[in-house]
Amino acid sequence: MFNINSDSINTLFQKVRKLLFSNLFNTVLSLVILLIISLVFFNIYKWFSLNSSWEVVTTNLPLYAFGSFPTDQQWRPATWMICLLFISLLTLFGPKWKWLRKNLLLAWIITIPLGLYLLYGGFGLSPIMSRQWGGLTLTLLLTIFSALLSLPLGIILALCRQSSLPLIQKSSSIYIDVMRAIPLISVLFFGQLLIPLFLPVGIEIDRVWRAIFAFTLFLSAYIAEDLRGGLQSIPNTQIESANSLGLNQVQIIRFILVPQALRIALPSLTNQAIGLFQNTSLMAILGLVELLGVGRSILANPEFIGQYIEVYVWLASVYWMVCTIMAVLARHLEQRMTINKTNFQKL
Amino acid sequence: MNKHRNIFLQYFIFIVFISLFGILINNLAINLIRTGIGINFSWLLKPASFALAEYPLPYSASDTYAWALFIGWLNSLKVIFISLILSTFIGTLIGFARTSTHSLIGLIAAGYITIIRQTPLLLQLMFWYFVGFLGLKDNILIHIENIFKVSNQGIELYGLSFSSEFSALLFGLSIFTSAYIAEVIRGGILSVSRGQWEAFRSLGLSEIKGLISIIIPQALPAIIPGLTSQYLNLAKNSTLAIAVGYSDIYSINDTIINQTGRAIECFIILLTSFLFFNLIISNSMEIVNKIIVSSKKYN
Numbered sequence: 197m198f199n200i201n202s203d204s205i206n207t208l209f210q211k212v213r214k215l216l217f218s219n220l221f222n223t224v225l226s227l228v229i230l231l232i233i234s235l236v237f238f239n240i241y242k243w244f245s246l247n248s249s250w251e252v253v254t255t256n257l258p259l260y261a262f263g264s265f266p267t268d269q270q271w272r273p274a275t276w277m278i279c280l281l282f283i284s285l286l287t288l289f290g291p292k293w294k295w296l297r298k299n300l301l302l303a304w305i306i307t308i309p310l311g312l313y314l315l316y317g318g319f320g321l322s323p324i325m326s327r328q329w330g331g332l333t334l335t336l337l338l339t340i341f342s343a344l345l346s347l348p349l350g351i352i353l354a355l356c357r358q359s360s361l362p363l364i365q366k367s368s369s370i371y372i373d374v375m376r377a378i379p380l381i382s383v384l385f386f387g388q389l390l391i392p393l394f395l396p397v398g399i400e401i402d403r404v405w406r407a408i409f410a411f412t413l414f415l416s417a418y419i420a421e422d423l424r425g426g427l428q429s430i431p432n433t434q435i436e437s438a439n440s441l442g443l444n445q446v447q448i449i450r451f452i453l454v455p456q457a458l459r460i461a462l463p464s465l466t467n468q469a470i471g472l473f474q475n476t477s478l479m480a481i482l483g484l485v486e487l488l489g490v491g492r493s494i495l496a497n498p499e500f501i502g503q504y505i506e507v508y509v510w511l512a513s514v515y516w517m518v519c520t521i522m523a524v525l526a527r528h529l530e531q532r533m534t535i536n537k538t539n540f541q542k543l
Numbered sequence: 544m545n546k547h548r549n550i551f552l553q554y555f556i557f558i559v560f561i562s563l564f565g566i567l568i569n570n571l572a573i574n575l576i577r578t579g580i581g582i583n584f585s586w587l588l589k590p591a592s593f594a595l596a597e598y599p600l601p602y603s604a605s606d607t608y609a610w611a612l613f614i615g616w617l618n619s620l621k622v623i624f625i626s627l628i629l630s631t632f633i634g635t636l637i638g639f640a641r642t643s644t645h646s647l648i649g650l651i652a653a654g655y656i657t658i659i660r661q662t663p664l665l666l667q668l669m670f671w672y673f674v675g676f677l678g679l680k681d682n683i684l685i686h687i688e689n690i691f692k693v694s695n696q697g698i699e700l701y702g703l704s705f706s707s708e709f710s711a712l713l714f715g716l717s718i719f720t721s722a723y724i725a726e727v728i729r730g731g732i733l734s735v736s737r738g739q740w741e742a743f744r745s746l747g748l749s750e751i752k753g754l755i756s757i758i759i760p761q762a763l764p765a766i767i768p769g770l771t772s773q774y775l776n777l778a779k780n781s782t783l784a785i786a787v788g789y790s791d792i793y794s795i796n797d798t799i800i801n802q803t804g805r806a807i808e809c810f811i812i813l814l815t816s817f818l819f820f821n822l823i824i825s826n827s828m829e830i831v832n833k834i835i836v837s838s839k840k841y842n
Contacts, residue, residue: 216645226647229648361550363553379817380779382796397570481665488663504670505678512662520661523661
């Protein structure tokens, strides 16, 4: 027992030695870095325990989560977010039963109308205006709906750009290039300002949907560009063989081009999704009270004035957590897709 | 037969688009007439009557809108150019650190990259501004007489002074972009085959010398395209200046829209300025790329 223990300690010791202290230069370097790290951690710890007060976070937790959603109705967005978290966890760590895996996609799709129903109300729930939405709920809503709407638009744009019809090809590539050249904040700002101008008199879209619409217009150009690489890497022989099998144009797009392009572009698409989630924070300077907007309004409250570090550290960790969950989910999806592909190749 | 159908289809889709577009323009015209704004650019020559905190060329509130926009344009160019250099420098260091054989350095670089990449830029900018610079209150962070001074007034370097707004934006943009550049650099270094490392080591070159003269020249062709797109992103991200109150082109456009309501004209101005920024960046990177390719041919 003792022997095994000392052996394993020895190997660990040797590993550390090999990694950090292999020669004089490395030894000095490691010691200096360790010293700096411990100083930094010590200072952070000192600040955490002595100088920081986390009341600004703990007393405002419902505000960060739901914004100014009426207090007695906050179970509605809470239910939605718990559903999303539960399905994420089930997707990642759930058992590998076949019926469960099949229905997970359905569950993901159901969360979307469920979210809308829970937030808007109606049909037995008291209706709530979208200007009362806020916090993490609004951030997630903006992300999910913009991603959902921009994916089909991006696919259409990418296909148009590959089209052999010059007019369609030219106009879609101009759209994609111009959209990719301008900053997101200007698209969002002008979305808030100009969309009402382009609508007929009397028709109005509320701020949240205007934002989603602007995000969609912006993101679809980037998605189209990502898909272009995927589309270009599909060899022409596939289209020829599909033609000779008697598939028509729509079938070729639906069964041959889009699925493969999506799979190839998946890593960059997930990066876009994570970028979108972070970029929803821009709505904080354009008047929506999403997660960062809540932070700003709390900091404007005289009771919590000057507690920037606490609020920003807290917000950064929330953003970091959600981004990490998204990245892990994306990796899971990538793995599943490659597994499907190898199975297919075996056949 | 099929070809004719395609051409017909193309015109059909195009006509649908044109008519949709026509409806939108028609709505716009109705709305503009209704609000009595219209579209023209003559307001550009009227006095702007707002003050700017920062101007590289002389500016006063009695100058024209056009001049105010030009000042904003120069301010944007200034912050883009300096943070482009700074972020390339930091990004290269972190990128090398990420590929380092020393595991502690690699770990620190990886931690830096995930923290920076997984949090929104806007939050980081606010952190740098409200905590990093304004948080200094009266106390001065670093002070080397006549050379370098960091305080809540900004940064002073050899008599050159940068406002705290500019400095916060510069830091935020450079650090955010550096994490992305580090990943580009890392990808480039990893694209060079391991044999090259072993070869220069067996020739007796030191790690740093080998990195500079053997690895980097081979990694550059893979690095340049990624670097270009990060530079373009940097230019676009510089519009978040409005969050810290730095008067760049976007924030001046924003002020003008609030004053005059000329949203469509300002949008056109913003669009052309960014097409111009993009053109500058991508063309100069194209030149850099050509130089690299041609120098490789000589070898």
